[in-house]
Amino acid sequence: MIGPEPTAVRSRRATSLMDLATRLLAMLALCLASACLVGCSDPAPLKVGFIGGTSGRGADLGISGRNGVQLAVELRNARGGIGGRQLELLARDDGGDPEHARLVLRELAASGCEAVVGPMTSAIALAIAPLAEELRVTLVSPTVTTNELSGKDDHFFRVVAPTRQFTEQSAIHLGEHLGLSRLAVIYDATNAAYASSWLTDFRRVFESEHRQFVKVLTFESGAQERLAPLARSLLGEPVDGVLILANSLDAALLAQQLRRIDPDVQLAASEWASTARLIEMGGRAVEGMSLATFLDENDQSPAYLEFRSAYRKRFGGDPGFGGLTGFDAANVLLAAFEGRRENEPIRAYLKRAPHVPAVQGAFDFDGSGDGKRRSYITTIRNGHFVRVTDMP
Numbered sequence: 001m002i003g004p005e006p007t008a009v010r011s012r013r014a015t016s017l018m019d020l021a022t023r024l025l026a027m028l029a030l031c032l033a034s035a036c037l038v039g040c041s042d043p044a045p046l047k048v049g050f051i052g053g054t055s056g057r058g059a060d061l062g063i064s065g066r067n068g069v070q071l072a073v074e075l076r077n078a079r080g081g082i083g084g085r086q087l088e089l090l091a092r093d094d095g096g097d098p099e100h101a102r103l104v105l106r107e108l109a110a111s112g113c114e115a116v117v118g119p120m121t122s123a124i125a126l127a128i129a130p131l132a133e134e135l136r137v138t139l140v141s142p143t144v145t146t147n148e149l150s151g152k153d154d155h156f157f158r159v160v161a162p163t164r165q166f167t168e169q170s171a172i173h174l175g176e177h178l179g180l181s182r183l184a185v186i187y188d189a190t191n192a193a194y195a196s197s198w199l200t201d202f203r204r205v206f207e208s209e210h211r212q213f214v215k216v217l218t219f220e221s222g223a224q225e226r227l228a229p230l231a232r233s234l235l236g237e238p239v240d241g242v243l244i245l246a247n248s249l250d251a252a253l254l255a256q257q258l259r260r261i262d263p264d265v266q267l268a269a270s271e272w273a274s275t276a277r278l279i280e281m282g283g284r285a286v287e288g289m290s291l292a293t294f295l296d297e298n299d300q301s302p303a304y305l306e307f308r309s310a311y312r313k314r315f316g317g318d319p320g321f322g323g324l325t326g327f328d329a330a331n332v333l334l335a336a337f338e339g340r341r342e343n344e345p346i347r348a349y350l351k352r353a354p355h356v357p358a359v360q361g362a363f364d365f366d367g368s369g370d371g372k373r374r375s376y377i378t379t380i381r382n383g384h385f386v387r388v389t390d391m392p
Contacts, residue, residue, distance in 0.1 A: 045088040049108035051118035054093040057221050058247035060277045061322045062120050065142050066091050067315050068326025069117045082338050098127030109135040115346045117329045122146035122194035129156045138346040140332050142325035146197040155347050157369035159329045160294055164201045166375040170292045171205035173377050180240040181211040187245035189218040195245045214239050221250050231257035241266035248275040252282035259285040275320045279383055289380045295321035296376050297385050307359045328358045
């Protein structure tokens with residue numbers, strides 16, 4: 001039938017049109033709200049990676065390094081971050097395993113980290129430095145000293161000097177100041193990249209003055225049952241002292257075994273052992289031990305006292321050299337994030353602006369990214385590290 005549309009039909013059609021309009025307006029409002037949220041949300045954080053051994057026998061060094069990085073990130077975030085962006089720390093445990101370290105470096109790169117603080121040991125550094133080059137990820141190590149990574153135009157930087165720059169003074173101190181001429185040496189073969197580099201440089205100076213290594217032994221960290229016979233072997237011939245290249249726990253345990261045989265033997269260790277755990281675990285056995293270190297615990301400068309106070313408040317203990325250099329390495333990267341030109345790689349910034357901040361005095365990177373950092377010789381006296389002399 002052709003004629004006027006019934007009133008009921010017209011009413012239903014009008015209602016449908018109104019419902020459609022209402023739904024369209026609701027959808028439009030939702031889209032506008034979503035756009036506003038996206039536009040008004042905080043920018044994505046800047047991601048900073050960390051790789052270090054935070055488990056196992058040498059974990060104290062890795063943990064203190066990670067804590068130093070974490071403190072630097074938290075302090076910067078409390079001041080508003082960098083360019084309005086907060087920092088996000090992605091920390092990974094390498095477990096002392098080179099293959100696992102390569103795996104976590106790939107993971108950090110895939111997560112958006114263009115720079116990583118770490119690693120903490122030379123063996124791991126040698127394993128991941130080539131991969132960092134491939135991934136174009138900048139590494140800034142707090143503690144790696146092997147000479148094998150010196151003189152290279154690559155993505156590896158470190159806030160400490162390689163061994164050749166400070167072992168000479170260690171040799172002079174033991175030979176001339178302490179009068180040692182016959183040394184027995186023991187080192188942890190699981191970090192041979194570090195130990196061999198350290199010993200080569202030390203030996204060249206120590207033996208040049210008619211002094212000598214009477215014996216050189218190796219062990220693998222964790223083989224605790226072998227320490228007693230190793231100690232007997234080290235002291236099997238007349239020696240003036242024993243030099244230990246090992247982490248703090250193994251150095252402490254070796255010191256106990258050595259002092260059981262000869263309570264008066266002069267002990268020395270490299271900077272690797274110079275953490276609080278050495279004193280905690282070694283007790284009286286490590287009294288009088290001579291060590292190289294990158295930390296002056298007697299420093300009374302405002303910058304160091306402020307850092308130490310913040311570290312103690314946050315983590316409940318002293319930072320040690322790993323915490324200090326971890327903090328410094330993180331601040332090197334944060335300064336690069338803040339100071340670089342638009343889209344400039346971190347590596348390029350560090351190459352052109354090598355003067356970097358540090359708690360116990362700013363320093364420069366050399367042309368291959370090695371830190372020209374001051375070092376110290378200390379001895380353990382009454383349960384404390386006491387500075388003996390500077391090392392240039």
